[in-house]
Amino acid sequence: MHNILSLLVFFPALAGVLGFVVRKDSIRAYGIAVTAIEFILSLWLWFNFDTTNGGMQFVEFLPLIPQYGINYYLGVDGISLFLVLLSTFITLVGLISLTIKKNLKNLIISLLFLEMTLVGVFVALDAVLFYIFWELSLVPMLYIIGYWGGDLRIYASIKFFLYTFAGSMIMFVGMLYVAYMYYTATGTISFAITDWHRLILPYDTQIWLFLAFFIGFAIKIPMFPFHTWLPYAHGQAPTIGSVILAAVLLKMGTYGFIRFSLPIFPDASIAMITPIAILSLIMIIYTAMVAYAQEDMKQVIAYSSISHMGVIVIGTFAMNVEGIAGSIFLMISHGIVSGALFMLVGNIYDRRHTKLMKEFGGLASVMPKYATIFGIMLMAAVGLPLTIGFVGEFLSLLGFYKVNPWLTFLAGSSIILGAAYMLRLYKKSFFGPLTNEKNKNLKDLNAKELTSLIPLVLVAIWLGVYPKPVLKPINKSVTNLLQLMEKKSITKEAKDLLKENRVKLEAK
Amino acid sequence: MIEAIAFYTFAILTIAMFVIVVMSRNALYSMSALAAGMIFISGFFFLLDADFLGVVQIIVYTGAVMALYAFAMMFFDTTKEVKEKNSSNYKVFLLSGLSAILLIIIFVSPIISQKVQALYPMKENIGNTQSIGIVLFTKYLVPFEVAAIMLLVAMISGIVMASKRMDESLTLKVDEEIQKEEVK
Amino acid sequence: MITLTHYLVLSAILFCIGLVGVLRRKNLLMLFFSTEILLNAVNVGFAAISKYYMDLTGQMFAFFIIAIAASEVAVGLGLLIIWYKRVGSIDLDTMQSMNG
């Protein structure tokens, strides 16, 4: 079927609309069935994906507003393929682990709607379409946090919404300006990203546009100064909310960098490597320290995901195949790992209705299965080799080492500080004697929780041991991206940096 | 030369009159100053040899409008000194002074726009009133009629509004009585 | 000798005096007087321009302004009288009912 992508995008939304008709007690089964079908479709997409060519595949083109060059233009390549897969997989697993009873129908419908926007963002090749899905993804998230969240939920959801919205407004202005520049350069206006990839912009407009896009993406990632919405959003969101928020929504920012900033403003991106590297360095070390000081389990994982996003950003701005491929892989691995960690915190929250670490102690003796899965996911989060966490982190740091050795040395401290706060969390809640009598009769993981966690654990170990099927298409598309950037770059140092990487690649 | 002297005398006099209008405590003084000011303005009109305009100014403005004010004044107990709670003199003078200076700068700096050419050039031979009459009844006929209707409407409204309970006189009654009546 | 700018400067000064009147006065009647001054100031300007540009439109406009001024005074005073009957004073601060 040639229009698989539109099917992938709109199937969950339509199914969601139909969900209103479904009876209340069978809505959960309905939700799981829909997301399962969606996941199978995305698997079909992966099997039929031709890994040899790095360009766009399954392209669909339908002019919407021709005179303004806005058209329904979908396509997927090595970079976005696995992010689509990640979003469908995480939504399926998240839905299975759902324990919320209060007004479940609306939750499942908003989740399906959210899934549509997630898949839409990663496959949209038209800037306006991308922007639409980008903004739409905030709406269901607002409801999920706003309605089913903790006590401070209204403040958290509004802050999340407005903060990201403000950033993306600036980004949208940037998009319009690029379309205008495209118009002045070629006479016809177009919002298609592939056309923009061929557009060569003068250096200082590139810098300004890069900054515009940067603010939009930086708030979404979230990068250092703009990250304060995340602890609130995670603190107040229900488990399913923070699973999807952490696993997929944060990746839209870094995906944006790779899809927009790098190819369209190559010289600006290369000129901005050091400032962004310093920013992500602060991000890594600072949030790791803050995570160390947290008392609430979920906040530790929330801050840890900011720290990992810092490594992703560093990988993206390494400007060589290893670095960018590493950062894409780290996006997927962080999605799986932080999704699993949030689910685990959700499980213990359902049992004890508190997330404070000092409430727990010696859980390992009471809940051994829970402790082992948490241990495996902890090791994946810390980036132990043969788990999914290591490959991405190793490649990103390796890639960035070429650009700036000293910053990589400091960024490498992420593995130390990461180990510090994760092990502190594990020791405080799992090791030690069973002091709190409320923990004595906690039941271990039941079937539902296990069915949602086991696939994540298997993927975490499988992609750690054999990442080749995922790395191969990413590698192809990233090489194309870098060749494109090298052809387009104007400034001398951009040209040299990219040529030097290519020459080293050919030499091998 | 005479023209300059006339212009300056008239100018000083009008400004003086209007300052009195604005600054005086007593309503009567300000009203009469206003009437005098209007007469001098009509003097300007004659200077600018817009004679018909000057005549109309005197008749309509000083005559009718001042009369209206006089009548209106009778209604209000202007005998009481007008208590002025002028909030911030400083703000008022600052603003008006500033705008005055700005206007002067605009007018003093030579804004001569060459493009303006006369729509209805004054012909030397025939008098001012006659030429106005021609223009008024050819080009501006519609606005003239509309103005007429407007004046009619204004007249009727003035009568209707002011005639309610024309019989008792407000000024002679004491305030409490009026209030009582109002409450009734 | 007297040029157009003299007249324009004169009308500017008169206009500003009118403005002072408008701003300072708390008594509505006095406010009417000031508006009269404003209108007259503008009339002077119009007349002057019409003379120096040898064009009658200025005077025509002056006529219409006088007409409007007259009707404005009529209606204004009518309203003022009703207001005075209702409230008993024409002080500006009493009219605060419309504040936001």
Place this chain on the structure above:
Amino acid sequence: MEKYLYLALFSPLVGSLFASLFGAKPKKLFVGLVASTLLFVSLFSSIYLLCYVASSDNIIHVKLFDWIKVGGINIPFGFIVDPVSVIMMVTVTTVSAFVHVYSLGYMKHDEGFNRFFSYLSAFVFSMMVLVMSDNFAGLFIGWEGVGLCSWLLIGFWYKKEDVAREINPSISPSWAANEAFIMNRIADLGMLIGLFLIYWNTGSLQYDKVFENISTLNITIVTLIGIFLFIGAMGKSAQFPFHTWLADAMEGPTPVSALIHAATMVTAGVFLIIRSYPLYSQIPDVGFFIATLGAFVAVFAASMALVNQDLKRIIAYSTLSQLGYMFVAAGLGAYWIALFHLMTHAFFKSLLFLGAGNVMHAMDDELNIFKMGGLRKTMKWTAIMMIIGSLALAGIYPFAGFFSKDKILAVAFDSNHYILWFMLWVGAGMTAFYSFRLIMLVFFGDERYKKYGFHPHEAYWYMLLAMAPLAILAIIAGFFEESFEHFVTYLLPEYHFNIEGIKEVGLIGITTLIALSGIVFAIYKYSKGGFNPKWKENFLYKLLLNQYYIPIIYEKCITKPYAKLSKIAWKEFDVRIIDATVDFIAKIIYISGFKGRVVQSGNLSKMLGWMVIGLVILLLLVVLYSPVR
């Protein structure tokens, strides 16, 4: 031949996975038996490979499948069996096989029995990966896998709560486990940077490719690589700045200390230096630095062992000092001697640890040697084996220590680093003293344990049986020196001594002399009832007892300030500054809206006032932007 390689490598993994199935279940003896038999399978296949490689002198190199293949980097799961890795394989599998059998008895009454065996076999698997992989990334996998398993095994008795540092210097097993893991991670960061350096300069991480064009690189890069790899080695082999975790690692069960913290894991650092010998042979000054650090650690650790009262900590410090010896040998270029000492040390040190395990079991987990005494009566065989181990450690003639340790002193003397030789010589004396101080206090002298109501009993027969081969190896390992040297120098560069006859014999004489005098002095002193208590007050004793106050220094100026700083970072900076600014912006908009309402007041004159302000602004604009200018 590949069949044996996979057998040796994957049988521990199979054992571990099998045991992990019963992780949470109560003790099942067959789980331990299955794991041990699989370990023996791995042992026999390693020995078979040893014989094969020794006889046919060819190297088995096999590639399982690609691991990371992106851009220029191509890391396969490749395994190589060459003289160095096969020696390590044999050492690791022998010690772990016997430790497995030993822990069948040791962990008999522990409810985490199955879990223990799964972790132990997992450890052996990751050690095998570390030893057998043919590229640095594979080594790194084993490196971190070993770190993970040591974290699991040190923190095995996770139920114990944290106690103050005075009562138990390593606070609690889980605390010690975390300390070990984090400290190793710090060193692993250095190693990672070394890996990056290697990749970006030589284009690949395979050993053969890297060592091919290592000579083409300029010297500063090679020195940098050497230093960074050595930082990784320092962390894993607990050299000076990263040594505190090894003493605290004694919190884990004794078989763990025997296997991990004596024989295998801690030697991984030395193995790394030996494995990358072409790199280190190019940078002799880094080698010299390694040697000096090694010598310093040898003396430093030995000094701490002199006064320590905890049975297992003394042996841990002796491991630390023997590692120092190995690093001296590796640093000075005598790679095969370092490997030889690594092998012999593995045997007799694990023997000592297992003996300590027996004593600990007998005294039901009491470790203070001053509460023991005269145990030779009840634990005859353990006493004999511990004495054999100590003699081998001290380096007395027939035992293995003599051949390997003296060789190292000879290397130091021969490459005329006399200060190093002297430090090692003093270290040898101290080693002899403290090992026999331990023997005297534990096995001879009056039975102090009676006061505390202990009633020791000999360990189970199969535990002793498991220790017997190690004792035999501790005795006979020395005699294999020539065949070992011939076998290993096929790959490693041989080290020719240029001192001949007389000096050599004199040298051996002096070292044996210092060793014997150490032993005699210990026996003499402790048969007289040990040192008088006044020694305890003097400053030196206290310094050594508190490990030169280094753990406290680390805590005071690293862990505590980091915790405080992160608290500040969170409370002040994140909440009060960044978050507040974001909310402040939101507030500004709200307040300006509120203030703006005033303009709408009904008062006519105010509104007129605003109108005039508007007029003035417009006029200003006219003046400023007037068309004329």
